[in-house]
Amino acid sequence: MHNNTIAELAEGLTNKTFSSEELTRHYLDRIKTLDGQFNSFITITGELALAQARRADARLANGDAAPLTGIPIAHKDIFCTDGVKTSCGSKMLDNFIPPYNAKVIEQFNQAGAVILGKTNMDEFAMGSSNESSFYGAVKNPWDTRCVPGGSSGGSAAAVAALLAPAATGTDTGGSIRQPAALCGLTGLKPTYGRVSRYGMIAFASSLDQGGPMTRSAEDAALMLNVMAAFDPRDSTCIDQAVPDYSATLNDKLDGLRIGLPREYFGDGLDPEIEQAIQAAIKEFEAMGATVKEVSLPHTELSVPCYYIVAPSEASANLSRFDGVRYGYRCENPKDLQDLYTRTRAEGFGDEVKRRILVGSYALSAGYYDAYYRKAMQLRRMIKNDFMACFDEVDVIMGPTTPNPAFGLGEKTNDPVTMYLEDIYTIAVNLAGLPGMSIPAGMTGGKPVGLQLIGNYFSEARLLNIGHRYQQATDWHQQIAAAAGGEK
Amino acid sequence: MQWETVIGLEVHVQLATKSKIFSGASTTFGAAPNTQACAIDLAMPGTLPVVNEQALRYAIMFGLAINAEINQRSVFDRKNYFYPDLPKGYQTTQLDHPIVGPGVVEIPLSDGSHKSVRIHHAHLEEDAGKSLHDDFHGMSGIDLNRAGTPLIEIVSEPDMRNAEEAIAFAKKLHAIVTSLGISDGEMAQGSMRFDVNVSVRPKGQNEYGTRTETKNLNSFRFMEKAIALEVARQIDLIEDGGSVKQETRLYNGDTGEARSMRSKEEANDYRYFPCPDLLPVEIDDAVIQELRDNLPELPDAKAARFIARYGLSDYDAELLSSDRATAEYYETVVKACDDSKLAANWVSGELSARLNADETSIAHSPVTAPQLAGLIVRIKDNTISGKIAKQVFEAMWNREGDADTIIESKGLKQMSDSGELEAIVDQVLADNPDVVEQYRAADDKKRKKLLGGFMGPIMKATKGQANPGMVNQILVKKLNT
Numbered sequence: 001m002h003n004n005t006i007a008e009l010a011e012g013l014t015n016k017t018f019s020s021e022e023l024t025r026h027y028l029d030r031i032k033t034l035d036g037q038f039n040s041f042i043t044i045t046g047e048l049a050l051a052q053a054r055r056a057d058a059r060l061a062n063g064d065a066a067p068l069t070g071i072p073i074a075h076k077d078i079f080c081t082d083g084v085k086t087s088c089g090s091k092m093l094d095n096f097i098p099p100y101n102a103k104v105i106e107q108f109n110q111a112g113a114v115i116l117g118k119t120n121m122d123e124f125a126m127g128s129s130n131e132s133s134f135y136g137a138v139k140n141p142w143d144t145r146c147v148p149g150g151s152s153g154g155s156a157a158a159v160a161a162l163l164a165p166a167a168t169g170t171d172t173g174g175s176i177r178q179p180a181a182l183c184g185l186t187g188l189k190p191t192y193g194r195v196s197r198y199g200m201i202a203f204a205s206s207l208d209q210g211g212p213m214t215r216s217a218e219d220a221a222l223m224l225n226v227m228a229a230f231d232p233r234d235s236t237c238i239d240q241a242v243p244d245y246s247a248t249l250n251d252k253l254d255g256l257r258i259g260l261p262r263e264y265f266g267d268g269l270d271p272e273i274e275q276a277i278q279a280a281i282k283e284f285e286a287m288g289a290t291v292k293e294v295s296l297p298h299t300e301l302s303v304p305c306y307y308i309v310a311p312s313e314a315s316a317n318l319s320r321f322d323g324v325r326y327g328y329r330c331e332n333p334k335d336l337q338d339l340y341t342r343t344r345a346e347g348f349g350d351e352v353k354r355r356i357l358v359g360s361y362a363l364s365a366g367y368y369d370a371y372y373r374k375a376m377q378l379r380r381m382i383k384n385d386f387m388a389c390f391d392e393v394d395v396i397m398g399p400t401t402p403n404p405a406f407g408l409g410e411k412t413n414d415p416v417t418m419y420l421e422d423i424y425t426i427a428v429n430l431a432g433l434p435g436m437s438i439p440a441g442m443t444g445g446k447p448v449g450l451q452l453i454g455n456y457f458s459e460a461r462l463l464n465i466g467h468r469y470q471q472a473t474d475w476h477q478q479i480a481a482a483a484g485g486e487k
Numbered sequence: 488m489q490w491e492t493v494i495g496l497e498v499h500v501q502l503a504t505k506s507k508i509f510s511g512a513s514t515t516f517g518a519a520p521n522t523q524a525c526a527i528d529l530a531m532p533g534t535l536p537v538v539n540e541q542a543l544r545y546a547i548m549f550g551l552a553i554n555a556e557i558n559q560r561s562v563f564d565r566k567n568y569f570y571p572d573l574p575k576g577y578q579t580t581q582l583d584h585p586i587v588g589p590g591v592v593e594i595p596l597s598d599g600s601h602k603s604v605r606i607h608h609a610h611l612e613e614d615a616g617k618s619l620h621d622d623f624h625g626m627s628g629i630d631l632n633r634a635g636t637p638l639i640e641i642v643s644e645p646d647m648r649n650a651e652e653a654i655a656f657a658k659k660l661h662a663i664v665t666s667l668g669i670s671d672g673e674m675a676q677g678s679m680r681f682d683v684n685v686s687v688r689p690k691g692q693n694e695y696g697t698r699t700e701t702k703n704l705n706s707f708r709f710m711e712k713a714i715a716l717e718v719a720r721q722i723d724l725i726e727d728g729g730s731v732k733q734e735t736r737l738y739n740g741d742t743g744e745a746r747s748m749r750s751k752e753e754a755n756d757y758r759y760f761p762c763p764d765l766l767p768v769e770i771d772d773a774v775i776q777e778l779r780d781n782l783p784e785l786p787d788a789k790a791a792r793f794i795a796r797y798g799l800s801d802y803d804a805e806l807l808s809s810d811r812a813t814a815e816y817y818e819t820v821v822k823a824c825d826d827s828k829l830a831a832n833w834v835s836g837e838l839s840a841r842l843n844a845d846e847t848s849i850a851h852s853p854v855t856a857p858q859l860a861g862l863i864v865r866i867k868d869n870t871i872s873g874k875i876a877k878q879v880f881e882a883m884w885n886r887e888g889d890a891d892t893i894i895e896s897k898g899l900k901q902m903s904d905s906g907e908l909e910a911i912v913d914q915v916l917a918d919n920p921d922v923v924e925q926y927r928a929a930d931d932k933k934r935k936k937l938l939g940g941f942m943g944p945i946m947k948a949t950k951g952q953a954n955p956g957m958v959n960q961i962l963v964k965k966l967n968t
Contacts, residue, residue: 080533093532100526102533199533205763234535235765313763316565319576320530324629336627340569363567363758372760 001026002162003479006071006219009165013060013070020060020070024053024114027072031117031163037482038139040148040157042077043085044117052114059112067222067246069112074164076155077118078125079105079210080199088201089121089133089151092321092328092347102199103231104168104210111226116164120154123349124318125175125203127151128421131412132351139408140183141480142446146405149179155213156183161483166214166223170200172207173306174400174425177437180213181400181449184439184478186466187213188220191456192432193238196231202317204310205236207429216476217438217466221245224459240457248460249467253287256465259294259393264424269402276441276448277399283472284397284465294389294396298382302427303419305382308362308375309430314352315359321347354415383431390455395465399424400437400449424451434459438466439475447478488726489690492718493698494653495645497682498660499638500670501614502545508613508637509536509579516676524616524631530574535764538563542637543768544778545669546586546611549639551779552663553606555590559772563611563765567758571629572616580640582759585610586768587639592663593787594655595805604656605644612638633677639669645684645695650714654707657681658809662786665810672810673848680705685717686731696721697731701738701745713738716745789814797827806835812849816856823860826867833859837880854883862890872955875899903954905961911953912961915944926966938962 001009001023012018028046035041049072056070080086080098082105087093101109108115122132130138130153138153140146141161148157152169156179159167169176171189180187188211195210202208212223225246230239258281265274281291298305323329323343330346333339348356362371389396401421411418428435433453440450450469454462470476507514510527527534550557562584565577587609593601616634618627641660647653661679665672672678686698701717704710716738721731733751738744761767784792789808793799799807807817813834820830838859842849862883866876871894882893894900902908916923919941926937938959945958 086532088532096532098531098533100531197533198535201532202764233537235537236763312760315758316567316575316577316760319567319569320532320574322569322571322576324571325529325574326531336571360758363760365756365758368758368760 002030002165004165005216006068006165006214006222007216009071010067010222014065020053020056020114021050023070024049024072024116027116027164034161034484035158035163037144038141038157038161038163039136040120040138040154040161040163041074041117042087042089042120042135042154045084045115048084049114049116052109056112056114066111068108068226070114071166072114072116072164073108074116074119074155074158074167075105075108076121076152076167076169078121078170078201079168080201081105081115081118084115084118086118086201087134088125089123089135090348090352091134094134094328096327098199100199103196103229103233104200104227107226107229113226119152119158119167122151122153122175123352124201124314125151125170125172125208126314126351126355128174128178128418129406129408129411130154130179131408132349134349137408140405140446141482142184143405144482145407146446147182147408149182149401149405151175151179152187152213153179156180156185156187159183159185159213159215160480162479166212166219168210168223168227169213170208170210171429172203172310173429174422176211176213177400177425177435177449177451178422180437181451182405182447184447184476184480185213185215186217186220186436186438186476187211188224188436188459188462189428189434190224190228190459191238191434192429193236194434194457194459195227196229196234196237198231198233202313204313205317206313207310209429217436217463217470218246218249220436220466221249221463224463228459243460245460245463248464251464253284253289253465253468256284256289256395257393258284258289258291259389259396260291261294261296261299261389261396261398263296263299264398268420268423269399270404270443272443273399273402273404273441273448276443277397277450280440280450280469281397283469287468287472292393294393296382296385296389296427298378298385299423299427301378302382302430303423305375305378305430306422306426307358307419308371309379311355311359312362312372313359315356315363318348318352318356323347351415379430382427386427386431386433386453394454395458395462396453398451400451401425404443404446404448428453432456434462436462436466438469439478440469440473441475442478447475490687490722491690491692492649492714493645493686493688493695494647494649494714495684495698496641496643496647496653496656497684498641498643498657499680499682500641500660500664501678502542502637502639502669503671504539504541504545504637506539507635508539508542508611510635512635514636516673518632520619520628520630520632522632524634528574528631528635530576536579536762538765538768539637542611543586543770544774545637545667546609546639547770547775547778548667548669548782549609549641549664550587550590551775551782552667552785553590553592555606555609556588557770557775558584558586558588559770559775560584561586561611561768563762563768564759565762568755570615570618571627572618572631572634574616574631574634578613578615579762579765580612581610584767592643592656592659594652594659596655597651599801602646602652604646604652607642607644609639609641612640614638645686650711653683653714654711657707657710659786662809665812666786666789666814667783668811671850673850674706675846675848677705681710683710683714683717685714685721687718687721687725697733699731699734699736701736702748704738706740709738709740712743713745716743720745783811797821797831799827799831803831803835806839807831810849816849816852819856820860820863823857824863824867826863829863829866830860833863837877841884853886854880858883858889865890865894869901869903869954869956870894871899871901872951875901875951899952901954902949902952903957905957908953908957909961911945911948912941912958912965915941915948916965918944923966938966
């Protein structure tokens, strides 16, 4: 069963080949047996999952099932789950059990999906390797000596190891697309405002966006059909009709205009990844697409821009973790100052502290104009770069990451090198555009990700392009040996 | 040396919305601690703010009332600092793009003239919770009921030159916001709080002196005292060869003393930046026009109407239009008793004095407007005299019932039986034959005075219940025969 996509599993449920309870037990067993080597889950919600599965089976029996009814899903531990610990990968929230669901969780509950558990992640989604988690590093199923990427590394590893048919992730600077690329998955970051952020613990509010991590574009469409919804509780959520993302998957690609940004193919790109991307482009040309070079001149500046904007917002967003109302509190604080200082010193990890400090610095009196204001100006220029491209092309393609999965511990002592892993993904968040990574080759036994960037609200087109590619290729069907490829 | 005081005010006004500025929790005052704080007010992880549209409308109404520019695009910013009653670790406020731009408030001065005080801007922000420092075994308690209550902060230019002007300005703002119905104006509950910026300079000097800010004064009286104290302190400092340091000060209403809270050097760096969870607020022309068209009567217009319609003096009109509750009370009384002058005298006199003495507001007056009207009707129809009426009012204040009940039960009805009164007058005249003699020998002017002399013993004999008009008539008749 675990080799199947959501679409195939849904068919099995409808045809009564197996029940949701059986399916759920199967995945829970796999998690129990196999996750020791990957560490992809922080919390396994066995009882909740089985209860939801039985309800789903009732719905299936009654014939009022939705496409995801009975499908087990893993959720990044950044989405608040009513009655289930939501840690955000941090000691700070190790004891935090929210009394409410994130909008995304509500949507899945309404669809009748099953919550398998909460996946590991970089602490407060700050990281590109899943090594900053309080719950330990996650290992890449393709090579357990390597990182799965981050920050949605637990979700990526869980799906790649076939411990869940699909998972949710969040993407602030590449946190869905980069781990999807490193683990051979399809990962979609929707347009900013497409998916509600309510109940999704904020890292950088103007950049964060939830999205699906799946084994195919078809599955990603099924997931996004559930996740995308207007939510009046999130003022940045955009009230725009949600199309049926599955309906247009098979549209033809004739005349599709593809842009290749020259800045995405320069120094620093692994040559084998470049070859894989070029091969994928050839595939699209064979399907009737035209290709032209475009330019995103501020690409190089997107990393410093991001590392002003994101930490600035984070420095304020994380102020609420003060030991006063919930979460970690240091023992025996002697006064208020001590309560704050020790709670935050003990509750946050190094990467989180680093970013809070960077953000506080960038916003401080006398530096605001030089850093934050400049970064905001740059952000507009980065957006304008994309807009200029979309005058000429329908979709921008390039590598998702400059390198394949790197070794555990390899970049932890060099934050800037780590930050540069996100060079191709970060600008998409700064512009608020949708971006998707799909598997497009292998290098040294590790997956390569092709990134597709579209104009605002072009998710349906991106999924269509990804699906057509996946109809013509089988990179997305490759399975990591550690996942046990047998049916 | 002659010193001139320069005063600017920052006024926080709680808006009378049903729910908070960024959440659906109730804003009702006085609930048990933390029973009116939802997940958003508690800054639970993942929760997000949504702006209360009514708060925006109220802020715009204030702007329109002071003829200010309404900024059709305003931005909420985060003001970062740690404090336990500030759950998010930042206050959401407006810094560079406030909703209300420059405007003007006219204030009346005691010499009958008026003065314009310029408003720099007014912005929207959220209130913090409350820290409670007693009864927690060495810990502090936090009550977040108030956290997220919508405020407008009104910032004046330094246009006031003494405490009287500052108080007049504060009272005028109170009148405006209560007339608009955008705030309940309950000072005792913190609905209006004043930060007073004070500096002094030698008379004739153009540059301002160094200012201090005395924070969180919640009554006109405290404001007056705090200003007097601070002006005296600054002048003493300078005259002793020292200089004023820019600082924030706290005034203690109980001790009547003030102390420095923090110096400029100790001031926080609030690291303001635009709140990414809230989009800039865009206001349509249509919304502004609709609010303008439906703006309630403002205090100045109301005062003018009171003068024209009810024949009130400037003073009474100003006083009775000073806040919506008072104006409504007054007009209810007038309607029920049909005597605008008597109604004005009672509302601005006895009632107002009693409210002040008990430190309560007209909204909580134990004597309702219909009750006061009932009392005035009895004065008008001569059932009781004005003097007895004060006695009845006192009983009404003590919730002993309405005027008729009290007059009846206490037997305060005016004595208007001419036979009874004649007997009493005869007795008093018989007891004072020499005065009667004097009266008869005196001229008109002196007679009037002597006539008054008989009133005392007659009132005493009737426990004040004699109808003074009738007594007068009887006296004149008897003395002139």
